[in-house]
Amino acid sequence: MDKILDIDNIDLKIISLLNEDAKTPYTEIAKKVFVSSGTVHVRMKKLEDMGIVKSATLNIDFSKLGYDISAFLGIYLEKSSLYDNVIEKLKTISEVVSAYYTTGNYSIFAKIICRDTNHLRLVLDNIQKVEGIDRTETLIVLEESINRPIQFFDKEK
Amino acid sequence: MDKILDIDNIDLKIISLLNEDAKTPYTEIAKKVFVSSGTVHVRMKKLEDMGIVKSATLNIDFSKLGYDISAFLGIYLEKSSLYDNVIEKLKTISEVVSAYYTTGNYSIFAKIICRDTNHLRLVLDNIQKVEGIDRTETLIVLEESINRPIQFFDKEK
DNA sequence: ACTCTATTTGGATTAAATCTAAATAAATAA
DNA sequence: TTATTTATTTAGATTTAATCCAAATAGAGT
Structure with missing residues (x-):
């Protein structure tokens, strides 16, 4: 029942890329991770539903x-x-x-x-x-x- | 020459709203701040150029x-x-x-x-x-x- | 190998970002 | 005050991306 088991490297790569710039279009993320943009959507929705990605915030000086x-x-x-x-x-x-x-x-x-x-x-x-x-x-x-x-x-x- | 002087309440409201959810469409921000979405764009570009908004990141659990x-x-x-x-x-x-x-x-x-x-x-x-x-x-x-x-x-x- | 289930995909639709030219407002000088 | 300049805002027009969904694919279990 450990949630970590549901997370693979595709998820982690998506998180890593979006963590650097949360406004990167999913189409661009998709290219870098070698999946379709639909998959990026599905994965992000999963990560949000699981509460792993809680929100996106600005990095302010x-x-x-x-x-x-x-x-x-x-x-x-x-x-x-x-x-x-x-x-x-x-x-x-x-x-x-x-x-x-x-x-x-x-x-x-x-x-x-x-x-x-x-x-x-x-x-x-x-x-x-x-x-x-x-x-x-x-x-x-x-x-x-x-x-x-x-x-x-x-x-x- | 103080950069703070160039920042008004519209900027601060935009930052506040986007800081809660950086993926909020500018059109929605625009409605809440009572300006056009073009203005939100212009202001955000200014804030980014000034280095006040450095990036957007995910809030991860x-x-x-x-x-x-x-x-x-x-x-x-x-x-x-x-x-x-x-x-x-x-x-x-x-x-x-x-x-x-x-x-x-x-x-x-x-x-x-x-x-x-x-x-x-x-x-x-x-x-x-x-x-x-x-x-x-x-x-x-x-x-x-x-x-x-x-x-x-x-x-x- | 077959069935069932879950995931991925690509295309169609909707929505938003971006750009630009015109309009408005603000600031300065006459 | 009025005219002129400068900066800001705005409303489309265009480009780009998000979202949705049905079909295709892959994977798991029997």
């Missing part, structure tokens, strides 16, 4: 839109049982773009994107105020050196 | 493809001057999907995606072997509670 500072936050909770409550609060803070439950010292590990240092300070203040949060550690991103999708065709098959 | 474990790595270097060299080495390890230069204790902060715990162990071994890396701390992601794009229309304008 946020700094060019004035969002110049991003930061990772290690969040310590007063009690770890407060996790769900705190996540709900974080969801209401639009600058929080991701949040994870991780092993290690932090109870929650989150990422925020802000316009400038002032904005960052405001957002950090807001997060500190959230009930259940003990303290936070901030890792400000000074440079993004790698940011890329998984490559499927390096070592496996 | 990697766990359904058998990539079940992701982890953040705090990397300590022997000397911080080795940063660029180590980044180049990390680029050759396909499981490394992102790497940042951040404030705080770590010299490099990275994210990796692996199939299972065995695969994770292999990748961690490979990373430890990289010349210049002193030691690493691993935060294994047990749950992804938030993962979303920036929202432009919450508090501003």
Whole structure:
């Protein structure tokens, strides 16, 4: 019953190609994968129905839109049982773009994107105020050196 | 000369809508933003030329493809001057999907995606072997509670 | 080898992207 | 204010792609 068994190399190649440019016409994908464009449609529909391909999004340069500072936050909770409550609060803070439950010292590990240092300070203040949060550690991103999708065709098959 | 000045609310609305679903036809975007589809084209071309919209990518559920474990790595270097060299080495390890230069204790902060715990162990071994890396701390992601794009229309304008 | 089922294909139809010239709007100068 | 220039938007016209579907092919099980 493992869904991975339903996925072959044609699927992976289609995903890889569309992951580089999701707007590539299926006709062009079809040529590169050596199937008909109808097959690309069928496969993509399958992948979408299976929930493997969830959506297509834009890759945006946020700094060019004035969002110049991003930061990772290690969040310590007063009690770890407060996790769900705190996540709900974080969801209401639009600058929080991701949040994870991780092993290690932090109870929650989150990422925020802000316009400038002032904005960052405001957002950090807001997060500190959230009930259940003990303290936070901030890792400000000074440079993004790698940011890329998984490559499927390096070592496996 | 600030590029932000060239971006108006029409641009931001187009970006917001396409960021939710990059495959939405421009004709549909046009209706929602109350301009012609030609204008959507012109604006998107401008945004692409400016490098604000870099590409479109798929949002993939990697766990359904058998990539079940992701982890953040705090990397300590022997000397911080080795940063660029180590980044180049990390680029050759396909499981490394992102790497940042951040404030705080770590010299490099990275994210990796692996199939299972065995695969994770292999990748961690490979990373430890990289010349210049002193030691690493691993935060294994047990749950992804938030993962979303920036929202432009919450508090501003 | 035969039957049943699933997948792929190519062509027909519908829809969207792209291009262009004209219209409109905005900005500047007289 | 009006005239002139410049930039932006628009509405077709054309090209291209997405979508749908019936027929062909391939694969699995008996």
